[in-house]
Amino acid sequence: MGRQHPGTPTLEEVAAHAGVGRGTVSPVINNAADVKDSTRRILRQAIEELGYVPNLAARSLASQRTDAVALVLTEPDWRVFAEPFFAEIVRSLGDPLAGTGMQLMLTLVRSDSERKRFLEYARGGRVDGVLLMSVHAGDRLPDMLAEARLPTVGRRAIATITGPLDMYAAQCRLRGYRDALTLAGLRGVESMVAEGDFSEDSGRRAMAELLERHPEIDGVLAASDTTAAGALQALRTAGRRVPKDVSVIGFDDFALAQRTEPRLTTVRQPLEEMGGSMIRLLLEDMEEPSVAYRHVILRTELVARFDLNTVGGCVPQARRR
Structure with a gap:
């Protein structure tokens, strides 16, 4: 000692x-x-x-960095924070920050006075960047932060490219997308939904269609990593930067997700556990046949690969099925 x-x-x-x-x-x-x-x-x-x-103050003065980012929740209804969605988001942000030495500050902004106070705080150089959640239509805070030249993450025009909607898995992922928009206080628009078939080509075509319908899109949830890879190609062709202009999230966490440019943030499915559960249920049914369907819900995991020092990262919550 x-x-x-x-x-x-x-x-x-x-x-x-x-x-x-x-x-x-x-x-x-x-x-x-x-x-x-x-x-x-x-x-x-x-x-x-x-x-x-x-001496952190001296370090900040020398580097012009505070080593802190703020997660700003603008939801006025306190009941919404009881939803598991918010706890999952905080956890998913904390993991990639853990190795950076940066602190995550949680801030509530629910009124004009709180909005003004936070803006003054942020403009005073007390945080290096801002993550926005639950932003409602008409809220001026994102524009105010942009005018203050603060790195800001907050997606509001979020589209989705589904799998074939005659498949149960595709229906569940679409339902998860819609639920997440509702929880975030965003209005779902049917024309922001484009049907694909889990393939790369369908992701490319669907993304081009979505951009034509809604040039303001700044976030996309794809029903598979392969579909997301096609969406990335279409965005690149359209001159959109990922994640600065448009954030893209896939589903599955295949090896492909780490080979795309940029690497995909995605929803990881426990594939080994899924296979084991299917075999176990089949063997049990062979031993004791049952006419009833049985559902097993396995936990998914958001794998965040976006860089918190760039503008990016929409995080819609996938439904656990």
Whole structure:
């Protein structure tokens, strides 16, 4: 156990304790790449033994970064926050942030006074970016943040490309899309729904049709990763940047999702568990035949691959079927 050090240790004391110059300490604290491993180890040990805590205000002043992003919920109805959707979103944002050293701040903005107060807070350089959720039509906050030149994520014109709608799985995913829009306070429009057949070609055709109907589209949920790959091609042809102009989410988390450009955020299905459940149910039915249908609901997982430092990332919730 390291020795106790009275008071708040300084950079000079850390340097002296490690036997290095003061100028060597800051690069280690800031994770600079051009520091020898041996020096890094010695300094980290000194930092731990002295209990040194970096001055975040000074770091922010030097880097012009706060290492914080705000998740802003604009829903005035408190009852909506009891829905599992919101807890899942917070969890899905926390996971990719965990390795970045950035903090996620949760903020409620439900009135004009709160909207003004948050805008002043954000413009004052207290956060590096903003994630918007549950934005209602007519809310000026997204435009106000854009005018303040803050990196902002918040999708409002979200379309979907379905699978063949005579299939139960496709129907469930469409229902999940509609439920998510309702929970987010967005109005579903039938012309924002285009039917595909889970293929790449159908994703390309459907995306082109959707852009023709609604040039304002800024988010798309595709019923499969293959369909999403086709949608990406159509968006690229139309000159739309992903995720800056339009966010795309797939479904399945096949290997393809990591080979697209950019890599797909997608909904992962527990395929191994699905196969095992099907076999188990079949064997049980062979042993004791039953005329009743049995449903097993398995948990899906949102795999977020969008970069939180860019504008992107619509997150409609997939229905768990």
